[in-house]
Amino acid sequence: MAVSYVAVVAVAVSLLLLLLVSWKRWRQGRAKWHVIIVVLGDVGRSPRMQYHALSFLKSGFSVTLLGFCIGPYIFQYGVKVVFQSVHLLWKLICREPAAYIFLQNPPGLPAIAVCWFVGCLCGSKLVIDWHNYGYSIMGLVHGPSHGLVVLAKWYEKLCGRLSHLNLCVTNSMREDLAENWGIKAVTVYDKPASFFKETPLDLQHQLFMKLGCTYSAFKARSEPVDPATERSAFTERDAQSGLVTHLRGRPALLVSSTSWTEDEDFSILLAALEKFEQLILDGESLPSLVCVITGKGPLKEYYSGLISQKCFQHIQVCTPWLEAEDYPLLLGSADLGVCLHKSSSGLDLPMKVVDMFGCCLPVCAVSFRCLHELVKHEENGLVFKDSEELAAQLQMLFSKFPDPAGKLSQFRKNLRESEQLRWDESWKQTVLPLVMET
Helix, strand or coil, rough: HHHHHHHHHHHHHHHHHHHHHHHHHHHHHHHHCCEEEEEEHHHHCCCCHHHHHHHHCCCCCCEEEEECCCCCCCHHHHHHHHHHHHHHHHHHHCCCCCCEEEEEEEECCCHHHHHHHHHHHHHCEEEEECCCCCCHHHHHHHHCHHHHHHHHHHHHHHHHHCCCEEEEECHHHHHHHHHCCCCCCCCCCCCCCCCCCCCCHHHHHHHHHHHHHHCCCHHHHCCCCCCEEEECCCCCCCCCCCEEECCCCCCCEEEEEECCCEECCCCCHHHHHHHHHHHHCCCCCCCEEEEEEEECCCCHHHHHHHHCCCCCCEEEEEECCCCCCCHHHHHHCCEEEEEEEEECCCCCCCHHHHHHHCCCEEEECCHHHHHHHCCCCCCCCEECCCHEEEHHHHHHHHCCCCCCHHHHHHHHHHHHHCCCCHHHHHHHHHHHHHHHCC
């Protein structure tokens, strides 16, 4: 009887051990194809990390996407860092183990250290995607010599070396990481998603009619002869045939996208628009302008106040917050994009220009250190230094608008013929092999 009891216990223990081993192997197998993507901020403002997540899913991985609210500005930095550290640690520990923790930097404080620690506990490999430097962004507010900025730089430099793999957005950043930080990174350029493309004229008309319900800049300047004809500020649809055409004498549509932060000086654009308006008043043959500035952020209210003080006669400025599906349609409908992003480090590139190029939209962009890696002056757009140069470029590009033989049309033609690589194809060629080898 005792022997039977011992045998039963031995069998039970053996089964338990077998179950534990099988469970461990099952978890390891699941972890191999599981990725946690971490953004210590608003994921909606991180399209690159969203693209990473979608690409992993398409490649057969399971993905956990963690985004975190930055928290009220009334919190002191110390309190905020402690709270975020504990919260992020708890969220990561509660998730099933992952083969990789993909982290966006910035913000990297305290995320780099926490993700590295969790990786050590759970056997996950840390991958940092360097979009910029967090300390340089802090320097815009506090100044480069502020104690917090110096501490943040030290932290990024030290903790950035803990990762198994580093990605970055430009060759200039890759070289800087290697020379000044001792970090070896691989350049993965931002590429437009497949839905960024030129908008067919009928969809342009639908978009303009929709936006015209809220924003007067898109409404028709005059009523059509036939009341059944639909007309926007730019297009009209024939009541009989349903054919959509551009209006003769339509205004030019200029688009700029922004997060309304310190690294974008919109006073440059406003000053250039004032000079453009004066040229029209002086008799220059130029079209009226509709200038659409999309996005939201901390400085939007400030610049909206400046815009409301302008007394333009031939320029209308509106600052809508667009639905996600409408933003690509607007870029694909515009005549010119303007970018005022001036990198805090001089080492990252504006993704808004990437999206504009995906829509074959020529761009005027403010100059900074590595912009040449994206904008080719006199090929796919123009680079300017100040409002004087921007005003002169607007004058040149819109003279005799919409002349199909003009510079603007040539830039668009160059973009169409460039056969730009899209994000999915680029990711499969660059990131996926790196991840599979790491």
